[in-house]
Amino acid sequence: MREPSFNEESSFQYKKGKLFCEDTSISQIADEIGTPLYLYSHRALVSNYERLKGTFRRLSPLICYSLKANANLALCRILAGLGAGADILSGGELYKALLAGFPPKRIVFAGVGKTRQELEFALREEIFMFNVESQGELELLEELSRELDGRIRVSLRINPDIDPETHPYITTGLRENKFGLEMDEAEQLYLKLKDSKNIVPKGIHFHLGSQITTTRPYLICVEKMGKFISRLRGEGVNLEYMDMGGGFGIAYREKESPLDIEELASQIAPLIQEYELKLIMEPGRYLVANAGIMVTQILYEKRRKEKKFLIVDAGMNDLIRPALYGAYHEIKKIQEPKKASPMELVDVVGPVCESTDFLAKDRSLPRSQRGEYLAIMDAGAYGFSMASSYNARLLPPEVLVRGEKWTLIRRREGYSDLTKTEATSLEEENLIPSYPLPFAKLQGSGNDFIVVDNRANLIKDGRSLAMKLCPRKTGIGADGLLLLEESQGADFKMRIFNPDGSEAEMCGNGARCIAQFAYLKGIVGRRCRFETLAGIISCQIQGRQGRKVKIGMEEPQDLRLNLRLSLKGEIYEGHYLNTGVPHFVLFTPRVDQVPLKELAPSIRNHPKFRPQGTNVDFVEVEKGSALKVRTYERGVEEETLACGTGAVASALTSNLTCGIPSPVRVKMKGGDLFVYFERAKDNSFSQVFLEGEARLIFEGKISEEVENA
Numbered sequence: 001m002r003e004p005s006f007n008e009e010s011s012f013q014y015k016k017g018k019l020f021c022e023d024t025s026i027s028q029i030a031d032e033i034g035t036p037l038y039l040y041s042h043r044a045l046v047s048n049y050e051r052l053k054g055t056f057r058r059l060s061p062l063i064c065y066s067l068k069a070n071a072n073l074a075l076c077r078i079l080a081g082l083g084a085g086a087d088i089l090s091g092g093e094l095y096k097a098l099l100a101g102f103p104p105k106r107i108v109f110a111g112v113g114k115t116r117q118e119l120e121f122a123l124r125e126e127i128f129m130f131n132v133e134s135q136g137e138l139e140l141l142e143e144l145s146r147e148l149d150g151r152i153r154v155s156l157r158i159n160p161d162i163d164p165e166t167h168p169y170i171t172t173g174l175r176e177n178k179f180g181l182e183m184d185e186a187e188q189l190y191l192k193l194k195d196s197k198n199i200v201p202k203g204i205h206f207h208l209g210s211q212i213t214t215t216r217p218y219l220i221c222v223e224k225m226g227k228f229i230s231r232l233r234g235e236g237v238n239l240e241y242m243d244m245g246g247g248f249g250i251a252y253r254e255k256e257s258p259l260d261i262e263e264l265a266s267q268i269a270p271l272i273q274e275y276e277l278k279l280i281m282e283p284g285r286y287l288v289a290n291a292g293i294m295v296t297q298i299l300y301e302k303r304r305k306e307k308k309f310l311i312v313d314a315g316m317n318d319l320i321r322p323a324l325y326g327a328y329h330e331i332k333k334i335q336e337p338k339k340a341s342p343m344e345l346v347d348v349v350g351p352v353c354e355s356t357d358f359l360a361k362d363r364s365l366p367r368s369q370r371g372e373y374l375a376i377m378d379a380g381a382y383g384f385s386m387a388s389s390y391n392a393r394l395l396p397p398e399v400l401v402r403g404e405k406w407t408l409i410r411r412r413e414g415y416s417d418l419t420k421t422e423a424t425s426l427e428e429e430n431l432i433p434s435y436p437l438p439f440a441k442l443q444g445s446g447n448d449f450i451v452v453d454n455r456a457n458l459i460k461d462g463r464s465l466a467m468k469l470c471p472r473k474t475g476i477g478a479d480g481l482l483l484l485e486e487s488q489g490a491d492f493k494m495r496i497f498n499p500d501g502s503e504a505e506m507c508g509n510g511a512r513c514i515a516q517f518a519y520l521k522g523i524v525g526r527r528c529r530f531e532t533l534a535g536i537i538s539c540q541i542q543g544r545q546g547r548k549v550k551i552g553m554e555e556p557q558d559l560r561l562n563l564r565l566s567l568k569g570e571i572y573e574g575h576y577l578n579t580g581v582p583h584f585v586l587f588t589p590r591v592d593q594v595p596l597k598e599l600a601p602s603i604r605n606h607p608k609f610r611p612q613g614t615n616v617d618f619v620e621v622e623k624g625s626a627l628k629v630r631t632y633e634r635g636v637e638e639e640t641l642a643c644g645t646g647a648v649a650s651a652l653t654s655n656l657t658c659g660i661p662s663p664v665r666v667k668m669k670g671g672d673l674f675v676y677f678e679r680a681k682d683n684s685f686s687q688v689f690l691e692g693e694a695r696l697i698f699e700g701k702i703s704e705e706v707e708n709a
């Protein structure tokens with residue numbers, strides 16, 4: 001039997017005449033769930049990872065598993081659990097990597113065609129490294145990073161023009177390949193990055209190709225990159241990381257030898273140490289290829305003069321490597337062949353209507369017949385991950401074996417899966433949205449809202465919908481309905497309806513919620529401007545899931561400090577300020593003890609503030625310069641959980657009177673708000689922003705009956 005490509009007994013062995021995966025009979029699984037199927041050995045996966053880690057121990061590299069080889073969640077979870085990081089190529093792989101539990105701080109992102117949305121997603125998740133492949137991508141990152149607080153780490157992917165001595169379709173580090181940047185170009189970009197405020201050049205990246213079985217190309221490249229890095233250091237660009245990509249080859253054939261990773265480690269270690277670099281690697285195939293097989297059944301035999309065809313139930317759509325690269329996969333019978341069984345020359349072909357649909361050509365196999373199972377070996381990498389539904393074939397199931405136990409880690413597709421993303425009726429083909437209408441429920445500082453994307457103008461009467469949906473017993477329950485609509489001059493328009501059907505001009509908590517909603521739905525980026533009845537609002541969206549939203553506020557007007565009011569024979573001193581609406585701010589040592597109910601209404605209606613009246617804020621300055629604030633709101637005519645304009649009025653007056661600097665943290669019952677501002681010498685304020693949290697609570701659908709009721 002062929003040597004396994006790692007230093008241990010293979011996880012796939014014959015026992016009592018049958019092929020086993022670990023301690024489980026493969027034919028039993030095939031009998032139970034049918035074929036074709038993919039099957040993986042837990043033990044092989046873990047030992048591949050441990051062996052690689054052990055071999056490179058002295059360099060303690062960050063091993064980022066390349067999800068493109070096999071992104072099954074169960075396998076990813078195992079690797080994440082062993083401490084691996086992830087190498088991703090798309091938003092979809094990022095999504096799966098996060099779901100599998102790879103920490104963002106161990107995720108690296110390569111790829112020549114990352115879209116704006118994918119970059120934004122990765123920025124939002126604060127991944128470890130962007131492996132940038134072109135000047136255009138770097139410019140886009142620079143643009144996106146301006147909207148962020150933090151700095152982002154990049155490596156430039158170099159195309160070192162080195163022949164990896166592998167199949168031409170899987171070389172990536174030659175000049176003729178689309179990948180990476182030429183060294184001169186990269187050098188210029190690194191130098192430019194010295195002046196970047198937001199982008200930090202952290203490392204260098206290369207990936208020479210896949211299925212590389214000699215150490216030489218790696219060694220040449222590490223030497224070349226080491227020199228390049230020291231030249232850059234001389235020019236003031238201090239790179240810490242060398243990401244050597246993946247490509248570690250395995251033995252697909254009996255006589256082949258895999259890449260000698262021990263030799264590789266001992267050859268590159270002195271260089272990595274000499275240049276004082278931290279090493280990153282991105283193995284895909286090495287970790288999963290020989291941990292997986294595909295099992296198929298012989299449907300028919302067909303004899304020609306020259307050879308025989310074994311027609312099996314797995315096709316090129318299930319395993320495309322032979323068709324695409326002429327790749328060789330060893331084939332084993334599940335029933336162990338007798339020593340003396342005659343050999344015959346066969347093509348193992350699938351049911352797909354293509355002549356390239358083969359799994360093996362001119363292969364000498366022990367005689368086999370209809371109904372028998374065959375194992376296509378070393379199919380764990382680039383097997384399922386490259387499978388498709390060509391010919392409307394159903395994607396096969398995947399099984400994980402551990403000892404005597406096996407688990408279905410992906411079910412077989414059914415016919416209905418083939419149409420689940422397609423329009424199945426003419427009505428659905430019509431792209432105009434219709435009932436049931438999606439909505440989201442969000443909350444900000446204790447106010448909750450129903451938010452609906454109404455850009456298609458399906459909701460004609462926001463008033464009556466608000467009256468139906470806001471009640472907590474008969475509707476969804478909310479403090480208001482927010483409609484996101486098209487705008488001429490801004491990114492979108494916000495309309496806000498109260499539970500009684502009246503339309504409000506503006507609401508700070510609502511504005512934060514609709515901004516987060518627009519961001520989550522991909523309608524806006526991290527900076528946007530939206531229209532309200534009170535004018536255009538500018539907005540910055542930050543944090544995970546866009547939960548921190550900062551809203552531009554109007555510059556305050558009518559400041560009057562140290563106003564004295566006499567009320568029922570007592571004098572109350574405070575400060576008046578209009579922050580969009582009028583506020584009177586009183587400082588007090590213990591805000592919890594203020595008899596707000598008795599005091600606030602008479603201040604609100606005091607003759608000094610007639611005719612429009614004022615909101616009233618009681619402010620306690622805490623140690624560490626946070627403010628604790630309670631607000632009585634005009635219109636609501638009682639104390640509310642939080643008030644944005646009140647937070648701003650409290651922060652600005654406390655800056656003027658007690659010197660509390662921006663940003664001021666304002667604690668209100670509904671949550672904390674932060675007020676940012678700039679103060680000029682003449683005591684006027686500009687760049688006033690209010691920041692607070694907004695949270696998506698749930699999403700659902702509004703049925704048509706609600707609108708028509």
Ligand code: LLP
Nearest residue numbers: 066207210211246247248282283284285382
């Ligand atoms: N890093 C980068 C940037 C890559 O592009 C790749 C693979 C890897 C890491 C992982 O390479 P590995 O260690 O698995 O060789 N479908 C082909 C292989 C394509 C490899 C694409 N890039 C096949 O079936 O042979």
